[in-house]
Amino acid sequence: MRPFGILLILAAILTPLYWYAEWIIGRDGTAMFSQYIASVAIIAMAITQLLATRMRWLEFIFGGLDRIYIIHKWLGILAITSLLIHDTVDAELKGQETFLTDLGETLGELSLYGLLALVVITIVTFIPYNLWRWTHKLMGAFFVFGAIHYILLMKPLAPVLPIGIYMLVFCALGIICYIYTLLPFRGGKSFVVEDIRDLGSALSVTLKPEKRGISHRAGQFAFLKFSLPGFEEVHPFTISQAPKQDETLRFTIKRLGDYTGRIGQAIKVGTKAKVSGAFGHFKRRGKNPEIWIAGGIGITPFLAWLSELEKTDNPIHLFYCVREENDAIHLEELKSKTKLEGFHLHLVVSSKGQRLSGSMIASNVDFLIKNADVYYCGPESLRKAMLHGLKREGLSSRRFHYEEFEIRSGIGIRNIIAWLLARFRTG
Template structure:
C-alpha cells in the first residue's frame, strides 16, 4: 500500500475543513463541525467508489490491488463513522432560508442514505453473512452514496453550491457517481482479454488450468494476478487468481484449489475449449528492483512464486523458498518447483510437510538460511494464521516489519467487529424509534 495514496485521501478529506473554517458569520461551531463530517463522508465514499473501478491508475496511486481492497474497506468504515457522528451532532443552523419541498425531500434522502449504509455496512463487516448475499447487496452502496449526494446538494447549509466547499464536494460526488455507474456495468462489458482453455491438469489437491490468448494477450509480469470469468459456465461471477505460469507466447496458467463455494464448483463447470475473459494484470507482488531473499509459500500460495522462480538467472542473488504443505501428495506443482530448484542454482528449496511432523517457525528459517534477519526481505503467500505467527517470530530475530511482504488476497474480510455489526443494528433501530416518536409528538 502506497503512503502517497493514503496521504491523498486524507488531504482531500481534510480540505473542506479549511473551506468551512473561513466562512464568515458562523457562530455555531459544533453545527459547522457536523456539516464538515457530512462533506468528509461524501468524499470518502466517492474515493471508495473510485477505488472499486480497478483502473490501472488506482494501483499507481494506492499500490497493489489486493491492498487497494483493504484501503477501500477502511475508507468505507471511516465514512460510516463520519455519517453516524454527522447524524448524532445537530447540523441545523439558523438564518439560511425557509424549508421547501425540495429541502424536505433532501432530508428524507439523507435518512434513507443513513439507514441503507448502516444495513450494508453491517453486511460488509459481518463475515458470518454469506458471500453471495454480501456481493449482491454491496452493489447498492453506491446508490446510498448518490442519495447522500442529493441530500447534500439540496439541503439548507451555510454555503452555496458555487462556494468553494460546495463546488469542491460536488465534484467528488459527481466523480464518485460516475465511478459507481462504471462499477454497475456487467463483467462482460468491461475491458478484458479473450482466452480459451487448452488444458486442465490435476496437481496435488488443486487443478491447473492453461489458457491460450484468442487475440491480444495480457502483458503480465511474474507475481501478478488476473480476474477471470469463465464464459458460458453457468456462472457469470468473476474471481481473482494468481498466474502460476506466464508463457512466452501469451499462454497463462492459473491453479485453483477448493477453498470456497466458487472454487469447489469450478472444476465441474469448465472444459477444454471454453472461453475465458481475463481482466488485468493486477498486483505488484514481484518488484524487479527489490528481490526478496526468503520466499514462504503455504499450500496454494506457491502459485505467485512459480513464475518468479522461472525468471531467476545464474547471476541472481540466492533465494530460499520454504514450501509448507499438508503432505507432498497434496502439494500443488511440487514436481515443477523441485525441478526448478535443480535447474536454478540460486533457488534453494525446503519442503515443510505437516504429515512428516515438520512445522515452519521463525527459528527454523533463521537456522536454515543462516541469514541476518535485519538485512533480509521476506515474501509470503499463504494462510493468515501462518503469516501472523511468522511475522511475530521473525521480528524477534530483527526482521523489519516493512521487509515482510505478503499478498492480501482476502478481498472480503471482516475486522473482528461482529459486535460492531450488532451495535449498528441497535443504533439504526434506536434512530428509527427516536424519529418516529418525534414525528408523533409533533403531530
C-alpha cells in the first residue's frame, strides 16, 4: 500500500473535525459526535465505491489492485462500525417531523442492517463466491439509501455550510461510482479464443484481440469474461506470458471451482471474450540474486517473467510447490528455460514427502539468503511459512515481495471461531 493514498483517506475522514470542532461550542456535543461519526461512515463508503470501479489510475495512488481490495475491505469495516456507533448514540434532534424525515429514517435503518448483513457475508470467506458476488453488488444500493438518509434527516449544521457541501460531494461521488460499477464489463477490450490446451489440472487459453489489445507487463493480471450463457461472472487471472508483438494473451486457468471447472467444456476456438486490465505491481527488481517461490497456480506470473528472460546477470532459483508432479503445469516450458545460465528449477512435490522450508532453500542456493530478493505467489498459509522460515535464514521482510493471492479476504474469522470454541471447551 502506498502511504500517500492512506494519508489521503485519513485527510478525507479527519477534515470534518475542523468544522464540527468550530461549531460544537454552545451546542449538543453528543449530537455533534453522532453527526461526525455518520460523516466518517459516508466518506468511508464513498471511497469504497470509488475503489470498486477498478480504474487503473487508482493503482498509482494506493498501490496494486490487490492492495486496493484490502483497503476496500477495511474501509467497509470502518463504515459499518461507524454506523453502529452512530445508531447506538442516536442523538435526537428537535424539529418538525415530515414525510421526508420519516423516509430518511426508514432508509437509514435499511442501510444499516443491509450493510451489516453484507459485511458479514464478505468477511466470512467460506460463503460461496457466487452468493458473495451477487450480494456484494447490493453494497452500493445500501450506500445510496444511507446517503439519502444523511441528506433528508435534520442536522445541527445547515447543508449550505462548507461541511454540508463537503459531505454532499462524497454522497455524489459514491452514487456516481456505484452507477459506474453497474455498467456491463466496463472498459473491456474484445478478444477471441485462438488456442486451447488441456494441461490436466489447468487450462491454457490464448486470446487474440479483435481490434486493439491491452497494454501489460509480465506478471500482471487482467479481468476476463467469456461471452457465453452461464459465464457472466468476471474473474481475475494472471497473464501467463510476457507481452507479445501480436498482442495475444495467454491465461492459465486452474480448475478450482464450478466456474473454472466448466470453462474447458464450454469454450471453443472462436469463442468471444472481454478483457479488462492489466493490473498489479508484481515486478522484479533485478539487482540481486533472486528466489522465486510458486505455490500451485501461483506459477503463472513466473511463467510470464521467464518468457521474456533471455539472460540473467544474477542467479535465479525457482521453487515450484505442487501436490503431484502431474500438477506442475507448463513443466516442459519451465524445463526448457534451465538452458539459461543462472536459472535453476526446483520442483517440490508434497506427495513424495517433500516440504519447502527456509533451510531447504538456503541449502539449494549458492548465495546468502540475506543478499537475495524473494518473490512469492501462492496461498497465504505457505507465504507466511516461507517468510517466517526465510527470516530465520537472515532475510529482511523488505526483500520478500508478493501480491495477495486471494483478492477476496476475510479478517481471520475462522481463527476467531476456533479460539472461541477452544475457550468454551476449557471454560
